[in-house]
Amino acid sequence: MALRRYTRSVDGSIPxxxxxxxxxxxxxxxxxVGIYDGxxxxxxxxxxxxxxxxxxxxxxxTQNEQTRSFAVDLAHVTGTEYYxxxxxxxxxxxxxxxxxxxxGTEGGSSVPSLAEDSGESWECExxxxxxxxxxxxxxxxxxxxxxxxxxxxxxxxxxxPSSSSSRPLSSxxxxxxxxxxxxxxxxxxxxPSSAISCPACTFLNHAxxxxxxxxxxxxxxxxxxxxxxxxxxxxxPDSPDNEDDKRFIKVSFRKGGDKVFYSALKRSLKGKAWExxxxxxxxxxxxxxxxxxxxxxxxxxGILKVVETSAHTRDSDxxxxxxxxxALMVKAKEMVRVAAELNERLTATSTLAPAGSxxxxxxxxxxxxxxxxxxxxxxEEATFIRSSLAQLGLQMxxxxxxxxxxxxxxxxxxxxxxxLGQVLQGTGRAEQRHSYTLSSADEQAGSGLMGQRGILxxxxxxxxxxxxxxxxxxxxxxxxxxxxxxxxxxxxxxxMRTFASGLSVLHTPPYTDxxxxxxxxxxxxxxxxxTTLDVAQEERLTVGLAEEMLRAVEGAGHVCSxxxxxxxxxxxxxxxxxxxSNVFQAYVWDGQIEDLAVS
Amino acid sequence: xxLSTHTTSSGYLLPSIHSAPPFFTQQPNSSxxxxxxxxxxxxxxxxxxxxxxxxxRIEDAEVAGGDWDEVFRNExxxxxxxxxxxxxxxxxxxxxxQAVYEPPKQTRAVLLYWRRPEEWAEVLHTWVSSTGHMNxxxxxxxxxxxxxxxxxxxxxxxxLRKAIAILAKTGRAQMIGAADGDGVRFFASGGK
Numbered sequence: 001m002a003l004r005r006y007t008r009s010v011d012g013s014i015p016x017x018x019x020x021x022x023x024x025x026x027x028x029x030x031x032x033v034g035i036y037d038g039x040x041x042x043x044x045x046x047x048x049x050x051x052x053x054x055x056x057x058x059x060x061x062t063q064n065e066q067t068r069s070f071a072v073d074l075a076h077v078t079g080t081e082y083y084x085x086x087x088x089x090x091x092x093x094x095x096x097x098x099x100x101x102x103x104g105t106e107g108g109s110s111v112p113s114l115a116e117d118s119g120e121s122w123e124c125e126x127x128x129x130x131x132x133x134x135x136x137x138x139x140x141x142x143x144x145x146x147x148x149x150x151x152x153x154x155x156x157x158x159x160x161p162s163s164s165s166s167r168p169l170s171s172x173x174x175x176x177x178x179x180x181x182x183x184x185x186x187x188x189x190x191x192p193s194s195a196i197s198c199p200a201c202t203f204l205n206h207a208x209x210x211x212x213x214x215x216x217x218x219x220x221x222x223x224x225x226x227x228x229x230x231x232x233x234x235x236x237p238d239s240p241d242n243e244d245d246k247r248f249i250k251v252s253f254r255k256g257g258d259k260v261f262y263s264a265l266k267r268s269l270k271g272k273a274w275e276x277x278x279x280x281x282x283x284x285x286x287x288x289x290x291x292x293x294x295x296x297x298x299x300x301x302g303i304l305k306v307v308e309t310s311a312h313t314r315d316s317d318x319x320x321x322x323x324x325x326x327a328l329m330v331k332a333k334e335m336v337r338v339a340a341e342l343n344e345r346l347t348a349t350s351t352l353a354p355a356g357s358x359x360x361x362x363x364x365x366x367x368x369x370x371x372x373x374x375x376x377x378x379x380e381e382a383t384f385i386r387s388s389l390a391q392l393g394l395q396m397x398x399x400x401x402x403x404x405x406x407x408x409x410x411x412x413x414x415x416x417x418x419x420l421g422q423v424l425q426g427t428g429r430a431e432q433r434h435s436y437t438l439s440s441a442d443e444q445a446g447s448g449l450m451g452q453r454g455i456l457x458x459x460x461x462x463x464x465x466x467x468x469x470x471x472x473x474x475x476x477x478x479x480x481x482x483x484x485x486x487x488x489x490x491x492x493x494x495x496m497r498t499f500a501s502g503l504s505v506l507h508t509p510p511y512t513d514x515x516x517x518x519x520x521x522x523x524x525x526x527x528x529x530x531t532t533l534d535v536a537q538e539e540r541l542t543v544g545l546a547e548e549m550l551r552a553v554e555g556a557g558h559v560c561s562x563x564x565x566x567x568x569x570x571x572x573x574x575x576x577x578x579x580x581s582n583v584f585q586a587y588v589w590d591g592q593i594e595d596l597a598v599s
Numbered sequence: 600x601x602l603s604t605h606t607t608s609s610g611y612l613l614p615s616i617h618s619a620p621p622f623f624t625q626q627p628n629s630s631x632x633x634x635x636x637x638x639x640x641x642x643x644x645x646x647x648x649x650x651x652x653x654x655x656r657i658e659d660a661e662v663a664g665g666d667w668d669e670v671f672r673n674e675x676x677x678x679x680x681x682x683x684x685x686x687x688x689x690x691x692x693x694x695x696x697q698a699v700y701e702p703p704k705q706t707r708a709v710l711l712y713w714r715r716p717e718e719w720a721e722v723l724h725t726w727v728s729s730t731g732h733m734n735x736x737x738x739x740x741x742x743x744x745x746x747x748x749x750x751x752x753x754x755x756x757x758x759l760r761k762a763i764a765i766l767a768k769t770g771r772a773q774m775i776g777a778a779d780g781d782g783v784r785f786f787a788s789g790g791k
Contacts (some may be wrong), residue, residue: 242733280642529620557628562620566677583602584634590604592615592645 003037003045003249006076006097012060012069015327016051017320019071019137022313024055024273028264032255035059036092038248046069050251052265054273055136057095072097072249075274082262092528093260093265096248097248124148127303136274145306148199196220336471414473417485423468424450424461424506425490450494455507455545458496499548500555516549516557524559524581531576550579558582607632607669609734611649617642619668623678625687636691639680643688644697645671648713653755654701656708660685719758720765722750724772727785736775736782 008217010019016026028051033317035045044061045068051058055075061068078098085091124143142149195204196219207212222588253261417550426448433508449464450456466473474482486506487493497513498504516539523538524530530538536546553559560582564575601616616622616638626632643655652666660669660682671680680715689709692698695729714722723742726749727733743754751759766772775782 552625552626554628554631557631560621560626560628560631561624563624565683566623566679566684567677568674569677578620580619582631583616583619584619584631584638587616587634587638589614589638589641591617591642592612592649 003042004037006249007059007070007072009067010060010069010071012048012065013056015324015330016060017323017327019058020053021055022132022317023136024053026051026053027268028052028261030253030255030261032060032257033059033252034252034254036250036252042249045070045092045144050261052261052268054271057265074268077269079519080262080265080269085253085258086205091253091256093251093253093258093262095251096246098247122150125148134178147301147302147306188416277516327471332471342385398571399425413481414479414485414489416478418489420461420465420482420486421489421494421509422448424456424486424494450506450508453540455505455511455541457545458504458506460492461506499552501548501551502550503544505545511549513549513552513556517553517556520550520553520579521558521581524579529562529578529580531578533576535579554579557585560584605675607648609669611646611669613670614638614642617673618676620676622679623673623680623684625681625684632687636688639690640687640695640697642670643692644713645777647711649687651753653711653758654708655689655698657682657689658707699741701755710755716758716761716765719751719754721763722768723759724785725753726751730785733785733787736784738782742783757785 016029020026029049031049032393033048033050035048045059046060047057047063048069051060055073057072057074057077059070059072072095076097078096079096081093081094081096081158083092108380110521119334123130124146126148127143127144127146129145131140131150133140135144140150169231196205196209197204198215198217198219200217201212201215203212203214205219211217228587230234236387323486339557362526451469462474462476462479465479483496487495492508494508496504496506505511510519520535523535532545532547532550535541535550539546539549541549550559552563558581559579562578562580563575567575602618604615605613605618607613617689622635622638626635639766646667646669647655648651650666655667659665659679660671663672671685673679686706689698692711693700693709696709696712696715698709700706701708727737730745732751739756739759742759743756745752754762763772763774766785767774771786773784773786775784
């Protein structure tokens with residue numbers, strides 16, 4: 001019974017950090033726990049994890065995390081008991097629960113659950129500050145900037161009962177709502193005869209006034225409320241005390257960790273984080289009459305202070321959002337897995353489909369009508385889904401190789417080289433048939449990163465590869481380790497070469513130094529001197545790459561250059577170096593023969 | 600592109616390589632550049648001998664209008680030898696004793712050895728004996744500027760002194776210091 005009354009169901013599929021209020025902190029967690037409702041086991045809550053935060057206790061069920069998870073406000077906990085366990089009986093922590101309203105002190109520190117309200121932002125009536133959602137109920141009750149209670153103006157009385165009546169406890173206790181409603185903050189001004197402070201401007205009005213003299217804000221009526229406040233203890237007998245003995249739940253620690261958890265729980269209970277703001281508020285309210293302490297919370301100083309603290313919280317928010325990102329990553333991994341599964345299934349059906357149609361042709365009428373449908377519709381759908389997956393970067397014929405798949409680093413590097421080979425040269429002829437590329441032109445050009453080109457700069461390869469992987473990116477250091485192995489996994493073998501300038505490229509055999517030099521020499525012999533641009537066009541290379549390759553060939557002495565800087569007229573500012581086949585190599589002197597005789 | 604030889608207005612036959620534009624570019628490849636330098640050296644020494652030029656300065660490649668224009672500029676292919684390129688060629692020549700920096704301790708002018716000093720010494724001795732000046736004292740002026748043109752006409756004094764010094768070592772000449780200029784006495788052959 002206690003379980004149903006004091007707990008609120010939560011969606012356990014949401015990561016815990018996302019469930020917390022802005023001013024709430026996760027303190028400890030433990031898995032492998034079961035819950036006792038009173039003395040008996042609660043059948044629905046026997047396998048799960050328990051988390052304790054500064055405000056609440058969460059139980060997240062392992063099996064049915066969405067339906068069976070719940071949260072308990074620590075404000076309800078009146079006492080705890082620890083049982084160390086004996087033989088087969090595991091360690092348990094007993095939490096005694098009580099309604100904070102029924103047992104609460106007059107200080108108004110008790111927290112009426114505003115769970116429904118804390119989920120939305122609201123504008124303060126006094127300073128027009130828009131309070132962000134996500135604060136704990138206690139914190140959400142007052143404006144974050146000026147410290148004025150939220151419903152102080154509009155609904156001082158009516159909102160409280162309505163909100164508290166939505167709690168399971170209150171709904172089951174018809175007698176308590178009106179009383180608990182009256183037991184709340186502004187009512188309990190200790191000096192009955194004297195002034196009433198205005199909730200908006202803190203001006204002390206005469207007790208008989210209904211509206212504030214200064215700002216015309218409706219004043220809380222003190223005398224009508226004090227009497228019920230005093231009668232608040234009387235509400236206790238009204239609540240069904242016959243169930244008192246069952247007002248506890250037990251947490252059974254089947255996998256240990258009980259001591260750590262219990263001490264964390266005690267700390268949270270002692271910290272009373274849910275009371276801090278309420279207590280501040282309560283402390284401010286009675287002293288309004290004196291007009292001293294109120295200044296520290298409201299006024300310019302208060303606002304400045306709040307702005308200062310909000311800067312602090314913004315910092316911590318940033319760190320919280322990083323935690324959110326972590327939670328997101330967990331989901332992303334799942335999504336990639338789903339995509340891979342989907343892809344596999346599509347591949348399976350697309351290979352099945354042609355077989356089915358073939359069967360139909362051979363056996364004629366025997367094939368059911370459904371198979372005739374599949375070949376016509378399936379490819380379009382499949383390509384659509386696949387292209388969507390590809391656009392999301394989730395196209396994975398095989399999921400990226402990561403270190404944890406491999407036993408040792410050597411094998412890992414080799415697997416990476418194999419994967420890189422596929423990225424560069426497409427996934428081989430067998431899979432090229434159902435290539436995922438959208439345009440047929442691309443398909444003909446080869447699906448790999450290299451396509452028709454025989455030479456690629458290293459940075460482009462690295463970028464392209466990581467784009468293809470999508471997750472588990474490869475650092476440059478590993479990339480460089482992989483490259484030497486690449487030639488054994490590619491056909492034609494792709495090798496790396498580094499030019500004098502330090503530019504590194506991957507290239508196929510036609511772009512080795514020797515092959516290129518031979519081609520270049522024949523080009524220059526046939527067509528005469530050429531500029532770098534001409535060569536780049538001829539070889540379908542970028543100008544930069546062509547320049548690098550020509551310099552390399554020149555270094556080997558196969559060609560020589562003609563620099564227009566040595567022109568007599570129009571000394572080549574815009575002129576380009578022209579490349580000649582090496583005219584000096586086979587040159588035989590045909591100039592003047594010196595007359596060595598003494599003339 | 601067929602390259603052809605060219606005869607300059609002074610009658611010197613330039614090799615066909617001289618009409619190839621890359622010949623005027625300093626080649627980054629050292630072995631190619633070695634070939635280029637070798638050909639340039641040959642052209643420079645040949646042309647110097649042809650025109651009886653003894654000195655070569657970097658300025659000759661920088662400014663048009665000097666004695667070396669025919670060699671260092673090829674108007675037909677719009678190419679000229681850049682001063683930097685010439686400087687490396689000269690450095691190579693000085694390294695191979697085909698020229699010597701003159702004056703020493705700078706690199707912008709050389710004295711060309713289209714005949715080595717030893718050869719010049721022989722030429723000098725032959726000329727002295729053929730003109731019957733043995734055992735007589737001769738001034739330098741008489742040697743560099745004889746009334747009848749000789750192979751030694753116009754030889755720079757620096758080079759002449761080197762040649763005489765070589766002869767003096769083998770006892771075939773003797774330097775004589777005088778107030779108004781040095782003189783030299785030649786002997787028929789080794790030994791006094």
